[in-house]
Amino acid sequence: MWYSQSAKDVLQKLKTDVQQGLSPEEVEKRLEKYGLNKWREQKSRSILTMLKDQLNDALIFVLLGAVLITSFMGEYVDAIIIMLVIFINASLGIIQEIKAGKAIEDLHKLASPKALVRRNGKVSEVNTDQLVPGDIVILETGRLIPADLRLIESINLQVEESALTGESVSANKKADEIFKDENIPLGDQQNMVFMSTLVTYGRGVGVVVSTGEDTEVGKIAEEINTDEAKTPLEKRLDELGKVLGKIAVAVCVLIFIIGYFQGRDLAELFLTAVSLAVASIPEGLAAIVAVVLSVGVTKMSKQNAIIKRLPAVETLGSVNIICSDKTGTLTQNKMTVTSYFTLSHNIQEVDQKKNDEHSKLLAKAMFLCSDATLEGDKSSGDPTEIALLSFADDLNLNRIEISEQSKRLDELPFDSDRKMMSVVVENNDQKRIYTKGAIDRLLPKCTHVLIDNQVLEINEQHKSEIEESIHQLSSQALRTLASAYKDISEIPSKDEWEENLVFIGLVGMIDPPREEVKPAIAKAKAAGITTLMITGDHAETAFAIAKDLKIAKNISQTITGQGLDKIDSDKLQHQIKDYRVFARVSPQHKVAIVKALKAEGNIVSMTGDGVNDAPSLSNANIGVAMGITGTDVSKSASDMILTDDNFATIVTAVEQGRNIYSNIKKSVIFLLTSNIGEVVTMLVTILAGMPAPLIATQLLWINLLTDSLPAIALGMDPSSDDVMTHKPRPANESFFAHKQGSRAILGGSLIGFLTIGAYWFGFYEHGYSPFDENIPEDILSYARTMAFMSLIASQLFYSLAFRHYRKSIFQIGIFSNKYLTGAIIIGFLLQVLVLEIPVLQEAFKLQSLDAAGWAMAIGLGLVPLIVNEIIKLYHRSQSR
Incomplete structure (x- = not known):
């Protein structure tokens, strides 16, 4: 321990002279032995690695399987479309990761590019990465400490160490102190100064005792866990991809078996079964999720937050605990x-x-x-x-x-x-x-x-x-x-x-609180999010700030690092909920706190700017670093960086994350509902012995139309004004929680049976039944056109019902989502083109509808939306 030895002993041990310093030859030898004075940095990921990670997803594997199947069946257009979706999804993810990496590079600043060093009896400035143990460093007010030093001289020397210890008040340093105790905290080692801290007063001379990874900063950097766990959204999509893949295979096999025993044409049956299997997979989902997240990230960047990974936005939206450092984060970092x-x-x-x-x-x-x-x-x-x-x-x-x-x-x-x-x-x-x-x-x-x-x-x-x-x-x-x-x-x-x-x-x-912090904490509390203060400052000071910000009510909610040491990890896990303020804590304490909170099932966000925050930033579900005052280590350990160092931006990010997840959920449930409608239509009619109401090309067209514009438009829905009045989602919550699964099944079934009704009407209008033998080809084509148009109309109109789970479309405004309005209009225009342009009409085997046919198709298409509005009205009246 350098602090337990006299300055004379340290100089002898390092074989250096305080007046002469090291010779250039000796510096070269020590550089070879100890290496450069910087800690190991993470290597930037190659585009190939990023692409591999983007494609390593169950849903993507299902889509690639669909490409092979459709290519084998000769449906090259659909195969190309699915491949384009996969490419767009991967590209968006890669572009965002590259952009985030560039932003981090822009934020990255060296702690101290130059240091005053005495070598060969002369004082000169050298690059800090060239320092070696034994170098004599001159310290002046305003200088950043370039390495860990044992002080040789000190004249009224004070060093601001908040980045390392959390203390907002400068520490007094005395070169002639010697400490024999082996467990002296960093903040009490008066004869030592540490890398990345700042000289605020006086002057001094020190000898370098540790460089690079051996410094206190470097040790913390090495503690950071770089393994990134999947976010809740990634897990949900992974599970969904596996389920949909199994459903797709089951549907394909079931229809083929039924059709085979009914004596249907095997080639046509196989193509129809495969087309329906593809239709049962919302292949637009991956692209929709990427687009929605990318739009959210762009919006966040304009609100002073840089997101390093797209899914981090959603994870932040599910946070129910925000652990915040005090100095510089909740407070202004100035006395x-x-x-x-x-x-x-x-x-x-x-x-x-x-x-x-x-x-x-x-x-x-x-x-x-x-x-x-x-x-x-x-x-x-x-x-x-x-x-x-x-x-x-x-x-x-x-x-x-x-x-x-x-x-x-x-x-x-x-x-x-x-x-x-x-x-x-x-x-x-x-x-x-x-x-x-x-x-x-x-x-x-x-x-x-x-x-x-x-x-x-x-x-x-x-x-x-x-x-x-x-x-x-x-x-x-x-x-x-x-x-x-x-x-x-x-x-x-x-x-x-x-x-x-x-x-x-x-x-x-x-050190006063930031003005914007109190309302931000109140807003978070209303949203069911608990704010905790974790600081290296004294308990009384920390509690006073916490009480003023309404983080804590009484001193019993405060615990110190010494108090934490007396509680084993199992007990801490159960007692952690009793505390709101953690004072005089070390970096190891912060990690223990975050792990205890996560063990209790919380989604934890850790905010901070100091080197001492880095391990806990990395261990938290979401690490949020300060861009202005944040140290290099904390920025590299975080998932999100605030360019304005504003705690309120975190709450804005939570709100944005919740809205993004809500919009993704709307898109997912809408796509599944639409696809269930297609599956119900095909299964019921084939089981009943009717001719297939939709052929392969029609199924693929419907799937392309509803899986793109309306679903993306739902993902772009304006932010809901009540999103911060609900508690955070549980970490293990399914996409189908709160009866969303039932809603998809019932809504899809309703669309399916309405489509079957339109199909039957196509026969009935011309005096036929779908169970008749020797049905003329033009009558069958007309009935299929009725099913085709009714199914599309149902899905397009029904997309409006997904904008809010309880509010009426009139309450939120029918045209308030201009993207969805445009998607519905474009959808109907494309449908009319397919129906009325002879070449397309022939390709899709359709016929023009008469007035009765159009009225029936549009009328049946409005039914799911009207039914949903009635159900919402009933629930609102019940809640009142």
């Missing part, structure tokens, strides 16, 4: 002064209108005793000091003017032992010492207090009021910082600077 205390006015909230002289002095003392800079949105330095500059701005102080009038003569830098900082300022020949620091260290140094512009000797009453204010601010999880001053004629020795001070007041600051 802000929200309240302050003076003995003149007690505790006040920061308000530009409340800017009395005492408050102004407090703000003035704070920002003069600071080394940070702040201009507009640009800032540098310690986040706490930046917050103090903002505090002065909030009280309408002119910092530029005050700074110009106040000349800093000397300073006593912040020290982690003293926990104070002091400066000597001269203004119009008047010298004054301003001191800021921790209240427990500063208050004992105060002999006087300022009240209403009067300096009074401090007494027990004053101390009691100050302590009460600290208690009140701390109860709100505010971090307190106090300020004092004293006037001097000559600059005393520094031992006397922080003695006999006049207490001015103190401020309370916190």
Whole structure:
């Protein structure tokens, strides 16, 4: 353990000199031994691999089988169409994966492209991947740490480690500390600094002890599980493909056997059986799903979310747990002064209108005793000091003017032992010492207090009021910082600077929640989604934020990493539902939490931006990384990246995911209903001994027409306004849940029997029966045309009924889905062309219908839609 050894011992062990550094020859040797200073990256997938994955699907295998069968039967046009569907589906998936990969490349930024290194006695900048153990690295404010370093020197050094530890407050670093304990948490290793963290204050010198995969960042990167489990949608489609494949074979065999024993023509019978088998498979489903998902992904990208895999959108829609990091995700990742205390006015909230002289002095003392800079949105330095500059701005102080009038003569830098900082300022020949620091260290140094512009000797009453204010601010999880001053004629020795001070007041600051987070959490809650906070911050601070955001109600819903360690995995699985806030947790704790939630059957989304989030992002059903503040590791581990780092975008993604799944389900049930109608029509008539009501070419045309435009149009249905009022779907929910299977069977059966009725009417209109012998060919052709037109009309009109499971088409608007309206119109136009153009009429063996025939076909076609509307009306009246 490097932190348990002295700096001298570390230098000897690494065979390096702090003044000279390594020689170029030694660097080359160590590069060969240790490799480049970067962790192993995943290789980009080839197009051939992506194509293989796209085709590795049960439904695709069934379609390929259909291609072989139809090609064997000479139906080359249909075989080509099915192959086109397969090609389009695979292409969409590949294109989306390539686009997502490009987006990730654009987001990918190196943690630190350059580092200041001392080699051969000279300091120069080198690429961070060229660093090796033993290199001497110079650290300055604003520099990213390029590798894991054991500090050799530190001067007021502070490092922001939230990406690794979850702590929003910078950690103090001291080179001369030595820790003998073998289990010191990363956040407490004061003599170490780690790759991908940021120097916010001071300076230092460190020796590289670990590079690449051996760094703390690299270890976490290696922990990431790259095996991707199938999403719920992929599983549903896989199961559906297998079921439909079996049904297709069964239908084909059954009809052929029945027809064989009835003495039908075997060649025609085989072609009809195969055509019906193909018709019973909604080959448009794969393409429809890809199109709907692709449209959803495009829409998401415009809403600041990059989806890396198409099905991830749907999975996000089924999420019922969102695990969120606190710092930078729920909060703004910047300290802000929200309240302050003076003995003149007690505790006040920061308000530009409340800017009395005492408050102004407090703000003035704070920002003069600071080394940070702040201009507009640009800032540098310690986040706490930046917050103090903002505090002065909030009280309408002119910092530029005050700074110009106040000349800093000397300073006593912040020290982690003293926990104070002091400066000597001269203004119009008047010298004054301003001191800021921790209240427990500063208050004992105060002999006087300022009240209403009067300096009074401090007494027990004053101390009691100050302590009460600290208690009140701390109860709100505010971090307190106090300020004092004293006037001097000559600059005393520094031992006397922080003695006999006049207490001015103190401020309370916190890393505040994002404004848009609270309504987003409320919206998620209404949708049955629970938000959990998982952070490395202190329990009190985490709970205060969680309570404000209404994530948790009481402190009993908070547990720390130490508390988690006392619970074994089996017990945690059952107790996990009792907690809403997980504080002071390590990356391993986060993974354990996600696994426990998943073991209870939850669909879990994990959001985060730090390196420490990566393993849990990877283990979650959906990992959501922040694009702006997110680290490289977290982005590569995630399924979705938010380009605006906005928690509210996640809830929007959930809503989009739910609508996408709903639309896919509409398309699936509609296709199955239509295909059941075709199967019922053929099975019943052949079982009854009638001539086949539809021939192979007609079946394939119907299948092509209804499996394309109307089904895709349903997949493009506008978002439902009530989709976020329902609980998330169970992870194992079938496509046919909530009586959707019964709906498909009953609706398909109704369409089938109505088609048979239209078929019978075609005979009846000309004085024949379908059971007659020696039926003229033109009468049979007319009856088939009636069945053909009635079946198409039923399916096209019935597509309107699938737009909402309960609302009437008049409530949602008949024409509100312009794609579906267009699909129905185009469908009827194509049907008319087939019926009226002589060449097509002959090819499909159809006849023109008379007025009675058209009226019957359209009238019967409207029946399924009307029946469905009546059933919906009944259910709505029952629910009222």
